[in-house]
Amino acid sequence: MNRLRNEGSDLDAVDLRILRLLAQDARTSVAEIARAVRMSAPSVSERIRRLQESGTIEGYTICINPAALGLPLSAWLRIRPVPGELARVTEIVKTIPEIVSCDRVTGEDCFIAKVNVRSVADLERVIDRIIPYAMTNTAIVQSSPVAPRLPDVEA
Template sequence: MYKLRLKNATLDETDMRIVSALAENARIAHAELARMVGLSAPSVAERIRRMEDAGVLRGYTIDLDPAAIGLAITAWLRIRPLPGKLQKVAEILAETPEFVECDRVTGDDCFVAKAHVRTVQDLEVLIDRLIVHATTNTSVVQSSPFDRRLPPLVPIR
């Protein structure tokens, strides 16, 4: 059994195979998933429900290509709020739909945020919203060597 840090739930080998299969195709039918892992469909459904209840599976989503809908530029912004502006910067990031990911981090910067925009001018507008309240360092993504993936499903010692 594998112990999960946050929810005190356990994953066995079958659960990990279910999670991996769902990561590949979240729309897979329970019957097909059951065949893949050697269980009945009701057993698979119960395991999925248990993992949802434990917070292991937090949702199901689509994989959208931003460039295919005209958002040709992806950028990562490292953001350091000016003194007293941390909450204001967090609000701007949360309210700006072009920012699709944001983490509060340790180190010199407080936030690392990912944005998708149509043009360099649109990126400039995003930066201008922030520079009244923070300093920024922006990196434009040239390419991604691999797609987003699951963290390793390994024993926690």
């Protein structure tokens, strides 16, 4: 059986199919997955348990449209702390609830953060909390042609 070996990973084609099914809909039942991969439900349950224990599956979630929550404006903030303020900026971005994700990255900027807000004025208030300690560059999201998805990985 083909196995994907990468950074301690030991996934086969069935594991990848299970992951794809769960990524499409985390509420897919074990019975449905078992039928899709042509295995017994107990075998699929065991594989899912193993994927959870190995940290391959970190959790289950839902996708919520921010606009449905009254947050129609999304933006990406590139954040470059001024010298000596990296730790402070890290703590500040952790406390801003409008920042829904933030990655530390290489390059000129140290962070790329996604923000969901009601208005440009709210976006400005978020930026104003950061700019005493960092330079920012903002890109407002017009559309998202690629939804979050699994990378194309072959076993």
